[in-house]
Amino acid sequence: MQQTQAHAPTASSPTALPTGKLGLWWFLSSEIITFGGLIGSYTVLRLAHPEWAEAAQHLSVVIATVNTVVLLTSSLTMVLAFRAVDRQEDPAVRTWLGGTVTLGLVFLLIKALEWSGKLSAGMVPGVSGFWSFYYAMTGLHALHVLAGVVVNAVLLLVALRGRLRPVAQRVEMAGLYWHFVDLVWIFLFPLLYLS
Amino acid sequence: MTGERRHPNYVAVWYWLLGLALVSVSLSVLPLSHTFTVVLVFAAATAKAWLVALYYMHLRFERWLIYALALVPLVLFGILLLVLLPEIVSR
Numbered sequence: 001m002q003q004t005q006a007h008a009p010t011a012s013s014p015t016a017l018p019t020g021k022l023g024l025w026w027f028l029s030s031e032i033i034t035f036g037g038l039i040g041s042y043t044v045l046r047l048a049h050p051e052w053a054e055a056a057q058h059l060s061v062v063i064a065t066v067n068t069v070v071l072l073t074s075s076l077t078m079v080l081a082f083r084a085v086d087r088q089e090d091p092a093v094r095t096w097l098g099g100t101v102t103l104g105l106v107f108l109l110i111k112a113l114e115w116s117g118k119l120s121a122g123m124v125p126g127v128s129g130f131w132s133f134y135y136a137m138t139g140l141h142a143l144h145v146l147a148g149v150v151v152n153a154v155l156l157l158v159a160l161r162g163r164l165r166p167v168a169q170r171v172e173m174a175g176l177y178w179h180f181v182d183l184v185w186i187f188l189f190p191l192l193y194l195s
Numbered sequence: 196m197t198g199e200r201r202h203p204n205y206v207a208v209w210y211w212l213l214g215l216a217l218v219s220v221s222l223s224v225l226p227l228s229h230t231f232t233v234v235l236v237f238a239a240a241t242a243k244a245w246l247v248a249l250y251y252m253h254l255r256f257e258r259w260l261i262y263a264l265a266l267v268p269l270v271l272f273g274i275l276l277l278v279l280l281p282e283i284v285s286r
Contacts, residue, residue: 025264036272044279194223
């Protein structure tokens with residue numbers, strides 16, 4: 001297949017990598033530190049506070065498992081959108097991007113319902129170190145999911161207007177970010193719900 | 196370089212991800228020792244993370260510089276854990 005506009009060369013000559021991809025991985029690198037700081041601190045403090053296990057019992061493994069499946073599936077739909085871009089299958093791009101946006105919204109809705117249940121039961125931030133960390137980590141993650149949903153929704157709108165082709169490499173960039181958000185949840189899930 | 200793109204079997208990876216998630220949840224409800232369960236659950240999480248990173252994020256097909264950007268912060272994360280370790284040991 002000939003090189004198409006979907007892969008418009010934007011290489012940074014010293015690295016021979018597309019500048020957008022290099023920049024995005026640089027950003028993800030800093031995000032690993034951001035989440036790593038919270039996750040690392042929580043891990044150490046959790047080991048030092050075995051009594052936090054009692055608080056963790058109040059979390060619903062069922063809800064979190066559903067959300068895990070939702071997010072893993074959204075990563076699949078996102079990467080399928082990326083493949084459809086490469087194959088210039090425009091209807092498939094729209095379908096898979098739409099699926100990713102929908103699943104992202106489902107995740108946020110389930111998270112909101114989970115939070116409201118906990119908050120109304122008095123499990124608020126600050127009542128213990130566990131709950132402070134729980135809301136900080138899942139809240140920061142949810143903000144990242146929301147940002148990803150917005151980005152993907154914008155790409156979907158552009159695709160629906162038939163104007164995605166000139167900027168199609170952005171689907172790959174958005175995908176990298178979305179998979180990272182999924183990666184963070186892959187660790188938050190066992191850390192908070194299964195430990 | 197995005198001219199020749201390799202697209203692995205994404206759906207197969209998804210099945211593996213779901214399977215590992217299911218294994219993790221199942222392990223957490225079995226009457227095993229807590230330490231053993233936690234180790235296995237995080238091993239499964241690491242495997243899932245590797246699958247997403249290698250195949251969905253295409254790290255498997257990227258140049259070394261991208262690997263470095265992904266791995267260096269993980270090393271820093273490990274250092275953070277080591278720095279905080281006395282917090283547990285002293286208790």
